[in-house]
Amino acid sequence: MSLPQFVAIDIGTSSVRTALVQADGQVLAWQAVPHVPQSPVLGWFEQNPEEWWRSTCQTVRHVLTQAQPSRLAGVAVCGQMHSPVPIDASGQVLLEHVQLWNDKRPYPQVLEFLKHPEARRFCRSQGNPAACSWTAFKLAWMQQEQPEVVRQTWQFLSPKDFINFRLSGTAATDLSEASGSFFLQHASHTYDPEVVAHFGIRLDQLPPIEAPEARIGAVSAAGAQASGLPEGLPLVAGCGDFPAALLGSGVCEVGQSADITGTSTLLATLVAAPSSNPRVGHLLSASGPWIQFAVLDAGGESLRWVRSLLGDGSAFADIDALVQTVPPGCAGLLFLPYLNGERLGGIVHSRAQFFGITPQHTREHYYRSVMEGVAFAARRSLSMLDAFPESLVVSGGGAHSEAWLRLKASIYHRPLQRPENAESSIMGGAILAGVGSGVFPNCAAGVQAMVHTGPAVLPDPATASFYERQYAVFEELHRSCQPLYASLDALQDFHEAQ
Numbered sequence: 377m378s379l380p381q382f383v384a385i386d387i388g389t390s391s392v393r394t395a396l397v398q399a400d401g402q403v404l405a406w407q408a409v410p411h412v413p414q415s416p417v418l419g420w421f422e423q424n425p426e427e428w429w430r431s432t433c434q435t436v437r438h439v440l441t442q443a444q445p446s447r448l449a450g451v452a453v454c455g456q457m458h459s460p461v462p463i464d465a466s467g468q469v470l471l472e473h474v475q476l477w478n479d480k481r482p483y484p485q486v487l488e489f490l491k492h493p494e495a496r497r498f499c500r501s502q503g504n505p506a507a508c509s510w511t512a513f514k515l516a517w518m519q520q521e522q523p524e525v526v527r528q529t530w531q532f533l534s535p536k537d538f539i540n541f542r543l544s545g546t547a548a549t550d551l552s553e554a555s556g557s558f559f560l561q562h563a564s565h566t567y568d569p570e571v572v573a574h575f576g577i578r579l580d581q582l583p584p585i586e587a588p589e590a591r592i593g594a595v596s597a598a599g600a601q602a603s604g605l606p607e608g609l610p611l612v613a614g615c616g617d618f619p620a621a622l623l624g625s626g627v628c629e630v631g632q633s634a635d636i637t638g639t640s641t642l643l644a645t646l647v648a649a650p651s652s653n654p655r656v657g658h659l660l661s662a663s664g665p666w667i668q669f670a671v672l673d674a675g676g677e678s679l680r681w682v683r684s685l686l687g688d689g690s691a692f693a694d695i696d697a698l699v700q701t702v703p704p705g706c707a708g709l710l711f712l713p714y715l716n717g718e719r720l721g722g723i724v725h726s727r728a729q730f731f732g733i734t735p736q737h738t739r740e741h742y743y744r745s746v747m748e749g750v751a752f753a754a755r756r757s758l759s760m761l762d763a764f765p766e767s768l769v770v771s772g773g774g775a776h777s778e779a780w781l782r783l784k785a786s787i788y789h790r791p792l793q794r795p796e797n798a799e800s801s802i803m804g805g806a807i808l809a810g811v812g813s814g815v816f817p818n819c820a821a822g823v824q825a826m827v828h829t830g831p832a833v834l835p836d837p838a839t840a841s842f843y844e845r846q847y848a849v850f851e852e853l854h855r856s857c858q859p860l861y862a863s864l865d866a867l868q869d870f871h872e873a874q
Contacts, residue, residue: 713750765790
C-alpha cells in the first residue's frame, strides 16, 4: 500500500513552486513557474496576485498529471510574507500590484510612527522593532496613498492566505504570518486592538488566526475546477515561507539555527520568547518556538542580478564550477550586497557596490565576489543575534551551490548541515499538510519522518583565517559608506525635482 501524499505549494518571490511529496519525504513530482518582481521606483517591489493564482493552477495541474497520486491526503500553501492583498466582499483583488516583503516605500510611515509617544510600548507588545517589512506599515502607506482601496477592503490577506481563499473560499491566516503583521501581541498570540486602531484598520479587516497545521477547510468546487485538485481535499492554514523552510529543514526546537538563502538570506535561531534586541526581528515558527532572525534582502537575488548584468546565460551549476577556479578573496574584489537596502540593523537606503576593481578581474571573480559579499553580510547579520550559533542548517536555492556552502562555512567559522532536499519550504508545507490531515501527530513527528540530512560542510582552517582578515575590510567598507547614502538620495531628489 502506498504512503500518504501531500500537495505543497510555495508562493515565492522569484517563482511559484508546487510539489507532490510522499510521507517519507520523497518528492514524486515538481514544477515551478518563474516570476519577476516589478520595481517601478527605487525601493519599490511589487507583484500581481493574479499571476500567483494562475501559476498555482498551472503548477498543480502539471504535478498531478505527472505523478497521478493514489493516496492524496492534504494540501498546504506557504509563501512570501508581509505582502497585503486587499480583496473586497466579492473576493475580487482591489489592486493590480501589491507591495512585497522587501518594499521600502513605507519608510516615511515608520519614521512618523517612531515619533508617537506609545511607539516603544507598541514595539514591546509586538516583540519587534518598527520596520518597512511589517504589514502594518504597508497598510499605513496605503491609508495615505490609496485610501479608497483601504475603505473598500473586506480582508487583507497574505500571498498564501490569498491562494487558500481562492482554493477554498475561506479567509484565514496563521500565527507565523500574524506575528509578522505588527498587529499581534506576542504574549497572547492575538491581535492587539489598540495597535490595529492606531494604524486605522478595522479589526474585522484582518483574517482569523489559526495554527499553521490547523485544517481551515477543504478545496471547493470552484477551487477544484481551477486547480485540478480534488474537491473536498483537506486544506491547512499553512505558514510563511520562512517558517516553512525552517520546519522543512528540521529546525523545530529552541537552540537550532539556520541560513536560508533564496531571493533573500535569512539567518535565524529558535528562541523561547522575543528579546528586546532592536537589530533583530521575531516571528512565530510553525512548530511553536519564536524565530529570532536577521536578514539580507538580496541574497540569491544578488547572484541573479550580476548574471543578468553580465549578460551571461550560464546555468547556476556552471557558475558554481567557475567560482571554484578563483582563489578566496577574488584578488582584492569586494561586493557590498545591499541591492535592496537593509531591513534591520542598517540603513534602509543602503546601496550595493563592487570595491577594488582592477583590469585582471574576470566574470569568475565577480561571481565569487558576490558569493563572498553575501556571506560576509550574512555573518554580519549573524552577529546581531543574541547568541552566535554553534552550527547552522542551510536550505533554499543557495544550498545547491557547493562553492557557496564551502566559503560560507569558512566565513562563518561554523559547520553547515544540509538536508537532502534543499527546497525546505516545500517540505515544511508538506509536513503541515501531514499534521493537519492526521498522518502525523505533530510537527516533530513529521520532521522525523520526512527530513533527512546529509554530511556536514566544514570550514577550512586556512581559508577561515584569510576570510577573518577580509571580513574586517568588509566591515570597514560598510561603515565608511553609510554617510554617503543620504548624499546619493539628496542628489537623486534634486535631479527629479528639476
